[in-house]
Amino acid sequence: PFHKSKGQHILKNPMLVDTIVQKSGIKPTDVVLEIGPGTGNLTKKLLEASKSVIAVELDPRMVLELQRRFQGTPFSNKLKVIQGDVLKCDLPYFDICVANIPYQISSPLTFKLLSHRPSFRCAVIMFQREFAMRLVAQPGDNLYCRLSVNTQLLARVFHLLKVGRNNFRPPPKVDSSVVRIEPRKPLPPVSFKEWDGLVRLCFNRKNKTLGSIFRQKTVLSLLEKNYKTLQALQLSEKGMSEEAGMVDDEVAVLADTSEDPSMEIDGERDDDEMEVEDVDREGERSDFKDKVLGVLKQGDFEDKRSSKLTQVDFLYLLSLFNKAGIHFS
Ligand code: SAM
Numbered sequence: 001p002f003h004k005s006k007g008q009h010i011l012k013n014p015m016l017v018d019t020i021v022q023k024s025g026i027k028p029t030d031v032v033l034e035i036g037p038g039t040g041n042l043t044k045k046l047l048e049a050s051k052s053v054i055a056v057e058l059d060p061r062m063v064l065e066l067q068r069r070f071q072g073t074p075f076s077n078k079l080k081v082i083q084g085d086v087l088k089c090d091l092p093y094f095d096i097c098v099a100n101i102p103y104q105i106s107s108p109l110t111f112k113l114l115s116h117r118p119s120f121r122c123a124v125i126m127f128q129r130e131f132a133m134r135l136v137a138q139p140g141d142n143l144y145c146r147l148s149v150n151t152q153l154l155a156r157v158f159h160l161l162k163v164g165r166n167n168f169r170p171p172p173k174v175d176s177s178v179v180r181i182e183p184r185k186p187l188p189p190v191s192f193k194e195w196d197g198l199v200r201l202c203f204n205r206k207n208k209t210l211g212s213i214f215r216q217k218t219v220l221s222l223l224e225k226n227y228k229t230l231q232a233l234q235l236s237e238k239g240m241s242e243e244a245g246m247v248d249d250e251v252a253v254l255a256d257t258s259e260d261p262s263m264e265i266d267g268e269r270d271d272d273e274m275e276v277e278d279v280d281r282e283g284e285r286s287d288f289k290d291k292v293l294g295v296l297k298q299g300d301f302e303d304k305r306s307s308k309l310t311q312v313d314f315l316y317l318l319s320l321f322n323k324a325g326i327h328f329s
Contacts, residue, residue: 002169002170003059006058006059006102007036007101007102007103007104007105008038008059008062008102009100009168009169009170009171009172010038010039010041010168010169011041011042011100011167011168012041012167012168012169013167014041016163016167017041017042017045018045019161020042020098020100020124020126020161020178021042021045021046021049021098023124023160023161023178023180024096024098024122024124024180025096025122026046026049026050026096026098027050027095028049028050028051029051029095030049030050030051030095030096030121031050031051031052031053031054031093031094031095031096032046032049032050032052032053032054032094032095032096032097032098033053033054033055033056033091033092033094033096033097033098033099033120034046034053034054034055034056034097034098034099035055035056035086035097035099035101035109036056036057036058036086036099036100036101036102037055037056037057037062037066037081038057038062038066038100039062039065039066039069040065040066040069040070042098042099042100043055043066043070043079044069044070044075046098047070047075047078047079048075050078050096051078052078052079052080053078053079053080054080054081054082054092054094055079055080055081055082056081056082056084056086056089056091057081057082057083058083058084058085058086060083063081063083066079066081067081086105086109086112087105087108087109087112091112091113091116093118094120095120095121096120096121096122096123096124097113097120097122097123097124097125098123098124098125099123099124099125099126100125100126101125101126101127103127103128103131103172103174106127106128106131107131107147110125110135110151110181111150113181114151114154114155114181114183119183119185120183121182122180122181122182122183123180123181124160124178124179124180124181125178125179125181126163126176126177126178127176127177127178127179128172128174128175128176128177129162129174129175129176129177130143130174131147132159132176132177132178132179133159133177134147134148135147135148135151135157135179135181136148136157136158136159136179139307139308139309139310140307140308144206144307145203145206146196146199146200146203149199149203149311149314150192150195150196150199151181152311153184153187153188153190153192153195153311154183154184154187154192155181155182155183155184156181156182156184157179157180157181157182158179158180158182159177159178159179160177160178160179160180161177161178162175162176162177163175163176163177163178164176188311188315190315190318191329193328193329194318194322194327194328194329195314195318195328196328196329197327197328197329198314198317198318198321198328199306199314201213201214201219201328202306202309202314203306206305206306206307207305207306207307208305209302209303209304209305210296210301210302210303210304210305210306210317211293211296211301211302211303213306214292214293214296215289215293220286220288220289220292223288223292223326223327223328224288226326226327226328226329227288227325227326227327230325230327231325291324291326292326294324295317295320295321295324295326298320299316299317299320301313301317
């Protein structure tokens with residue numbers, strides 16, 4: 001009866017459901033958002049603890065089952081079920097999100113929640129164990145990656161609970177963890193696109209030094225294209241301001257940021273694999289290359305590796321690049 005493709009793994013351990021609800025710190029005045037309520041085991045406890053629950057469920061059969069379960073109970077007027085794909089629908093206001101989600105939407109859902117306004121107080125979410133460990137990973141940890149850095153720019157993330165696969169029916173192939181995500185208020189004053197552009201480059205080869213990453217021809221030529229376009233834009237802004245808008249569209253986007261800004265978690269390249277055209281050709285000088293390497297030297301970043309850099313390091317590096325007129329989006 002359960003759809004594997006929809007990630008339908010029902011929580012069957014009532015103690016675990018209680019623990020999740022307790023740890024989420026729901027207040028009686030809270031509006032709770034639940035994603036993928038399924039048959040409603042978690043929904044029931046959320047209804048008991050909160051003012052109301054909005055549940056978004058993709059599978060119409062589950063929606064029916066859920067409505068049947070609470071029909072004629074005091075809970076029915078506290079529950080609003082939205083049938084649809086949570087990634088495609090407009091989310092309403094909520095104070096807190098509690099969910100046992102289908103794991104295939106982990107990354108886009110996390111960033112959809114973090115870009116939701118007004119911002120919520122916290123989200124307590126069950127993820128696949130490895131995804132959870134990436135979310136909370138710190139510099140120097142094996143799983144520290146673009147997902148860690150990007151999430152932690154926008155939120156504080158805490159590991160709450162390890163959950164074995166046998167707490168679900170049917171059991172998934174992997175273990176899980178419950179994580180607490182608290183959006184930062186206020187957010188650090190950087191453009192997320194700019195930030196992600198830099199972080200994406202740095203983690204493309206996370207164990208290489210920044211010096212070798214920023215000597216790659218493809219990296220340099222893209223950054224130079226951005227640089228020149230912005231310079232032209234600034235020049236023309238001084239003169240004819242109506243032309244400026246046309247130049248704006250041509251700023252090269254380093255990476256395809258239209259795609260989910262986060263986080264293919266296995267998108268990092270093997271460090272031993274080097275593309276011939278990308279290798280720095282010693283002796284090939286350019287003013288722009290000197291400029292880029294000058295920025296790295298200025299902040300003492302040339303020999304550093306992304307796998308060890310903190311949020312503060314990345315913020316500082318981005319500010320140095322930006323001050324030199326070098327941009328990543
Ligand atoms: N919350 C229930 C529980 O803990 O027992 C069920 C959790 S099950 C892991 C995930 C649920 O999310 C399923 O009911 C599935 O139909 C639903 N679902 C899958 N993809 C979805 C999507 N894109 N939007 C909303 N719900 C989705």
